[in-house]
Amino acid sequence: MALIFRWTLRLFLGLVILAGLALWAVYYLAGRSLPDYDGSYQVPGLTAPVEIVRNNSNLPHIFGETDNDAYYGLGFVHAQDRLWQMTMLRRTAQGRLSELFGERTLEIDKLLRRLDIYGLAQRSVAAQDNETKAALEAYASGVNAWLRTVNEEALGRGAPEFFLFSPEIAPWKPADSIAIVKVMGLQLSGHVSEEVIRARTSLMLDEDRIKDILPDSPGLGTAALDYAGLFKDLPQFAANTSPPLDPLSPVKPRELAGASNAFAAAPERSAAGGTLLANDPHLGLSAPAIWYLARVQLQSGGVIGGTIPGMPIFLTGRSDKVGWGLTTAYVDDQDIHIERVNPENPDEYLTPDGYKPFRAQRSIIQVEGSDPVTIDLKWTENGPVLPGEHFNLGTITPPGHVASLSWTVLTPNDTSLQAGFKMMRSQSVDDVLEAMKDYVAPAQNLTIADQDMIAMKTIGHVPRRHPLHQSEGRIPAPGWIPENKWRGIMPYASNPEFRGPDGGIVGNTNNKTVSRPFPDHVSFTYGDTQRVQRWKRLMQNRQVHTRDSFIEAQLDTVSYTARSLLPLIAADLWFTGEAAPEGTRERQRQRALALMAEWNGEMSEHLPEPLIYAAWLRALQNRLIRDDLGPLTSEFTHVEPLFIERVYRDVDGAAVWCDVQQSAPKETCTDVSRAALDDALLWLEERYGQTIESWRWGDAHEATHDHQVLGQIPILSWIVNIRQSTSGGDNTLLRGRTKGSGEHPFHNVHAAGYRGVYDFADPDSSVFVISTGQSGHPLSRHYDNLGVLWRRGEYIPMTLDPQLARAAAVGITTLIPRN
Template sequence: MRVLVRVAAVLGKFLGGTALALAVFLAGTYFHVRGALPSYSGTLELAGLKAPVEIIRDKNAVPHITAGSIEDASFALGYVHAQDRFWQMELMRRVGQGRLAELVPAVLVGSALIDSDRTMRGLGVYRRASESVNALSPAMRTRLDSYAAGVNAWLADDDQQFGLELTLIKLMSGGRYRPEAWRPADSLVWAKLMALGLDGNWRAELLRLRLSQKIGEDGVKFLIEPDGDSKDATLSMVLAAVKDIDLDRIFRGTDNEVTRKRMASNEWVLSGAHAVSGRPLLANDPHLGFSFPGVWYLARLVGPGFDIRGATSPGSPAVVLGHNGTIGWGFTTTNLDSQDIFVERVDPTDPNRYITPDGARPFGVREETIKVAWGEPVTMRVRETRHGPVIDDFIRRSDGLTPQGHVLALQATALDGADTSAEGFARVGSAQNWEEFLAATRRIVSPMQNMVYADTSGNIGLISPARVPIRRKGDGSMPVPGWTSEYDWAGFVPFDELPRAYNPPAGRIVNANGRLVPDDYRHFISKDWAEPYRQRRAAQLLGEVQRHPVYGMIVMQADNLTLDAAEMLPWLLKGAPRNARAAQARDLLGRWNMFMLAGRPEPLIYDAWIAELQRGLLADELGEELYNSLPVPDVPLMVRILRDKPGWCDDGGTKRTESCEDAIALALDRALDWIARRQGNDMTKWQWGREHNAVHRHPLFDGVPLLRDIASVRYPADGGNQTLNRASPSFRGKRPFDAVHGASYRGIYDFSDLENSRFATPLGQSGNMLSPWARNFVDRWQKLAYIEIGGSRGETARSSIGTITMNPTGPR
């Protein structure tokens, strides 16, 4: 999860100076010479273990951890996570703690880190994570303690080299920085941040409210295409209440990678009737923001009663995605609406109180102090209501004034202090059958994931577990009055009524963030389903073959057909070309097979054309700032405009009245002008991959010229925003088509022989940019060459790159 993009931006500016860049480069060489890379071999005596543990790193640097208990395996996993990814873990927990500004002087990088800290402190992310520790079972707390002890065993080495990133931070702190001990709450921060992002729609509510102020209630209804009973009957009341609240300031000030939502993932599971082997196949590729290092870390945990393999998240002791020799599982995001903004009415007689259905009630108030490197501490006052924190308080105001009439409060399941989700996800890895799998998922509060399942007995299934709010009125897609109980949450959907399927007659389950439940499902889940194109394409490919091999799953995960073009091209190609260049482009797209291939010009022309068309249709209606707040090009929306709202095709900035045919032609001209400036006039030589690089940015060094090429990873990429092989452009900035979001992991599990399962991540195991294991998967990822994580101890050891033996010493 690329939660540190703001750090990248501000530190990039700071580190961009030639002198400092050279110093950093020399420092990198120094640490390489000093042996900053961790040792993967040796014997260690460590307090905190019950029994000896062996860690064999296979030929791909994947640790195979053999321990006498899951607690000791968690200890060792904490140790290897710290060895390979500690600086990533440190920045992740500091994001959640709201303590980034302590690391880098604000006088050098401005206020961005302080703003991020204010949002995290205001939300109370780390406070809630600390509370959630106490909600876990004794067994899970012991496992978290063991994991933390493993991290701290690595930190305790007095001669420990923490890598270039944290060494630079130490230099900027005047030598005062040293990592603090890892705590169980630190491991829960990752889950909280994921839940806020994956279930997050509160900023979408803010955006819709801003849009309502600009284009009115009917315009917003058209943009978001509401279904069923409209929740907007109260919109006039809400708009009146928030007229004095600076929604633009709040939206801008809370914008970061935690709160900014991008949704995508693929999963499908087949019964044995649809597999060549006669046993189930399960495929999953979760999509997240690209970064260096990547989100996931591959590992295998082996011990009495467990053999769990797959993707772990540095900072957490669980295998989040994978199989355990008996069952396997995968996730896609449901896009649950579990976050609501309530407009609270401040008591007109006492600004320290707010109105509730039972009369005025005092705000809960807490003070937060943010330490700032080289600067004075920043103190913020956060108010709490019965619904949650007041988000107005997250934002710095230069005028020092706070609107008195109304404020906005956020209620979110992710901010529940009794959250047991971490235990639920961890218990999934120990389940041996469908009933145990369901029992584990009962513990999940947030985020809601569509969790597919298969087992060696031949069963397949799906469950989407979480606390799903039951609203007394409305669907939560827009802010609602908080001074009345009319829109309050009335509880949560009972677990047994959550969406599920077990051994469905079709023998196939597919989800790619698309609509999960039919219209007659009795509970509200979301209105923010992803566009149907990836889900439709996966179902299409699965239906074309009666029985699929493992390799067929690989081919599907690499599929580059963009089905949105089937809906959009008839509109784009409807009119007559207006010049020879347009005719050539239209001819190419008319013969295009709709595959987004890096070496072809058609994907570039198509994406540039629809991006320019959406801007032409909406930018003048919404204004530049609001337009830039919208997601990437929305094909269903553009089709609705062209079909139902032709008046939106007119450019309000010109005297003449443009038709939709004019808007389409002008968008093509602008797109072709832009491409020609970058790739020349010969259209046949244009290539999608020259503009569409998969960009895995280093959070700290991507802006440093001498370090960018060794710190970050870039390569031309197939795919696009709506392909199964998702590689979604940002559609922003100087390189708008660079891919910044896509598959972060690929797993394929063969239940006829789980040793034949396949695993892949885009980069490598190590987060140290000097390590040979930092990018060892890049070439394989591009060539669809997955790895296997299996084999006996002897087989793994024979080709290993090192073995660490841990022996217990001292009191536990």
Template sequence: MKIFKRILAGVAVVIVLVAIAGFFFLNNLRKGALPDYDKNLYLPVLEDEVTVLRDSFAIPHIRAKSEADLYRAVGFTMAQDRLWQMDLLRRITQGRLSEILGKDQLETDLLLRALRFREKSEKVLAQTSPEILKNLEAFCEGVNYYMEKFPLPPEFKVLGYHPDPWEPLHSINLIGYMSWDLTSGWGTEMVSHQVKNEVGKELAADLIPDMENHPTAIFPDFTGTEIPTAETFLSASMELEKLGGSIFRGSNNWAVSGKKSQTGKPLLANDMHLGLMSPGIWYQMHHVAEGSVNVTGLVLPGQPFVICGHNDSIAWGMTNVAVDDLDFYAETLNEDSTKYLLDGQWKDLVIQEELIHTKEGEIINETLKFTHRGPIVNRFKKANETALSIHWLGNEMSDEIRTVYLLNRANNWNDFRDAAKTFKSVSQNIVYADVAGNIGLQCSAGVPLREGTGIEIYPGDTSLYDWQGLVPFEELPYEFNPERGYVSSANNKTAPDDYPHYISHWYAMPNRINRIREMLEAKEKLGIADFQEMHVDVKSKKAEALTPVFLAALKGENEYTSAEKAALEKLENWDYEMAKESPAAAVFEVLYRKVAENIIEDELSEDLFGAVKGQRILIENMMLNALPDKNSAWIDDKNTPETETYSDIVNRAFSQTVEELSGRLGDDPDNWTWGKIHTLTLSHPLGVVEMLDNALGLNRGPFEVPGSFHTVGPFSYSYNNLYNVNHGASHRHIFDASDWDASKTVIPTGTSGIPASDFYLDQTEMYLNNEYHADPFSAGKVEEAARFKMKLQPVDD
């Protein structure tokens, strides 16, 4: 995820290790915080006894008599397993990383403070209902009791600090964290404008998505007015500095009704694609408060409610809508940069002094400036010429805490939609299934109402381009029980072209959704085994479309080396499966990138070329938009006297592909298997320090993996960090509405965040082998699966 990338880059130079003297000290450091899951404990914050059963993966199933006691136990249990991760996420939302990682995190802290997570959270907290607030406070009581009375995980000892008490505001701050991590436009829009400044409007237009190349809509039946074409997106004309890259994100979800299910009841699948790291972003839990709530699924460490999962009646899962939810404004400032011009009048900037405390003991005084829209962000984007402010959806009013609290208790479609209407800042397409046999899909998103398209950088000296609110929930697309018998989404285009509101142009390519729907329609009836195969499917629709195009360009009178002939033959005989054992997959993946690089590199400055590679969606759109036109001005290499054709570029790229693979894997193309270069390492934030990694066992890998960013089973990487996987399915869930106990799940890591635990990354092997474990829900199955039993008692017996 974006923020973790910043942490990983800086942490190596800030950690000062004390000498690890002797076996006993190291053993205590590693194991001192390991909980005994079978030991009954005294928790004076409780009102009644609470039972915590854990299965063979140490996933907690918590049963309490009241909601308050349930969430006290949730907080305590979560702290047992994920306390340092909780504190790290909290520090991210507070902009307090410098305190524990050092002053190299100064710019990250300032950016995070400029996003005003706290101010938004205070507004949410002020309107939070009494029952939700009571449960948030109960959660804090459980977390804080653990911090006061039990040993802390090793990261606290290594970094030399003690966590502050947990407050409800810290849980609500995580809304802002998730919203920022999933935002669109922060990188892509500025890069596309800089490209326009270097190469001109006509060429730059090829980097902007053309919706004609995105024919597959999530909600195909919504209608309205025409969406503007790509030509209108390039109206701004300003120089911008190089920006950092954003990390790819995606997700899949789908559900089938009883008419397409082997059970006669709905099946629902979800896999959200986020950063792959250790500890993983999700914590699996099952919550039961007698007569009140019975829900299981994924919890974000630091807040108490199930984000995605199922209860007795309904199941739900999420994918990112990719809303264009951030706009840039070119501001006009006065001479001393204390005022900005708006509608002919000078307005005072809000000037906010920030004190950054660092691990080195320094206190650094910095200044942040804000217009009525949001922060001035030049220092974070290295843009020096024109003052740029942003308006970001995360600062708009929403209440995701209310949504997930009510989803945990929803009984039907109406309850579900009522809950979903406040899920705005973290815009999601939420898939639905229930025990009554219904399926549905709801776009729950904050879609700005604005002039223009949202992609251009707006003039800030007029209020004409200010947001005029958000699209009402009632006008957002949804489907309920469609005749086809299924619903599905994969970050693709939300609605057809005549939908009346502009949502985005930064959608994922339609490769994953087209493959998902192809598999959904391949059989009349589908079962859990079919869904399992779909989750890990690595047949590439992108490769299926482009491989013949590349082969046609390679069919000339060329003199190929023996290695090139062998590589060509592998492409010719390929089934388009991105299997880790496949040499053809490696040839295609490298060839696609090499063709793109040969097309764009000669047109761009070195810095901008690197920035474009960091925004891979721009490259994907350029390839999709420019390749059908074999005469595109992008194709000719302007650094040579000849005029290159499309075929020339592909042949050059093919020769470079063979050279790269030979250099990496040797001269025999049979050994060029995709998995040998495409690997996943599950890295801990402190694992960049080799001594720590060796002493505590923080990182695991590298593991050979299949797939790519364009397959349903995704293992994604950045073009600026080739083939090192940084994103993928952060979980896999299959929910069976005919029998919740038949549901299946797996995460890439494990329950515990303590590296010495048997449950730290204990699900990794299953995940990599495309296996699942049971997800018991009924009281009988939970008891049957229990391997550990703990009673939390309000009085010391």
């Protein structure tokens, strides 16, 4: 027995030692790819040494003798910190994810190949001016210099992910940066999904009911504010008065298209007498964040702000003279056309001039662990042909027809990056507006401030449609009808523009900016009808603003939607009936209603009320639509506030939604509200227990910064994923868009990955932050350090003073020209 025990002990100790050695080996190999920020590297392609000064937040300040040397340094630091992320963005654009991930990503690759995103980027290189070409080449050389350094010094393949997947990395090219712009366009576009869902809904409902569930954005539009009539149009809270897509995919459901906030104040509306600008662009959360903070010193002056690794421009930020921020404009820049296939020749389709052959070619997709897949790529005069598996197009494409896509992102001579380089060198608002003539897609609202002026302009191509277009671009239309085809692009001068408004405030929350009749409209639907109401109140609540008041607006968690809808849906439930016995369903409902009656609409992570409200509205919309829409109900994963309001105000007879068609009794809207509240409370009790007062919105509204590949692997997910309890919600300025479906429908999956506030009265008091950290390496202390500040609503300073940057240096990297 003693002998068996000794050998068992020895075996156990041996296994422990082997496991320890294995862990040490993994840590050692992974740690080799942690960059040395105090290193000195001899690299080819520079004209003079480049100095990269990093502060405690790992923000690189890049100093070069020429602009191209500075772009070289930017490419170098992007590759140092985000090499895996950059290569994944490039693979996405190329339609080559399946080479690493197998059949799981095959449909994504098929879509990107059919759109020909990378081919269009390659053709766009020739359209750039010489200065832009040189800058793109310099940036690519900087990326490749780090790849060379990794290989020469055996630096762990550049990122730990490359130990699990293919370590082969092709050199970076200018076309790669242009392709990433187009991939971002795919993330920020939702009109295809909107057309498809409207077409599917129109097969089940009459026109009046479609207006209820898919309402057009109301009103004349908001962009510039006057300091008058402050609150007369804002409803007050009056309690006593009456399946997620694959994380690697660039395609988002219609509810998760682009969203952002940007606003600016003129000197007369600023307490310090200088302009102010704030921007917080919203994208899907990930670890690391899509954003990367940087500063480069150009001949025209320093530029600092938010970049996306792979792109050598600053999408949001400031120079000494100008600041800028982006919000998605929701321009209707996508149209689905239904193309009739020749029944006698499937290689032809009908045009206004008769049948013509598809432009066609074949493409081979390599699939890890499976045989290669060959797909047929086809194009019509209207754009690429998309089979039915993409965007649910098969549900609305008749037999004998195919669907094609017209989209401004599919422009072969895309000079959007060229416009970005010009913007970074601009010295005034007027310079920026002139530079943006070169911008193509995706369409954005650009908010701008120089030291004296503020402005907002919709940038990007806006399609010109025929006045007799059969569907006005709202649902797919026959592609062979001449009136349904695009007629070119609207003039840049006709894009909405608000320059130096009298009220001294401009801004956008993805809301409607102008009201124009078709075909001169911008869009019928926008990304926001709610946040803008709260923004108007905060902007007009004070005569002058400060940096801190702009920060307060960015971090505001009060839901205008909750304050306006709760008095409608609970009007006949509050303070009605006698007290119910403890432990009954009626008693639980009364307890919940008592809490809601005292709530001010603040979506605080520490309160139960936001959780009750969110679950109630979700259950309510489900009860209202499921008997009318049947299986299509699953497509409406987020609450549409305008729909709820129309129903409970009985606009154009919308209260008919409250009656369940399949039941004999005639249900009232109060009946549905009561039943939906019971549904919500039962669902919440199953997850969070019986004690309502102990529930927390933050327990359900976790921000899910997940690694897009390793985040789904057990054990590794504990290391690479970042989860945080957060405030805010779908319709707050501190926007934390919920997932909307699955086991955790209230997870925060889409939020402001970057926040910046720029004060031109005291530029060095400007601040910014991103949602994770600068490094994409899970073992780096910079992997998640800024995420702690982001969650608490804190920022880091933004300075263009070289002396301040060097005084705060914790690491200096020097790039030395190699002969």
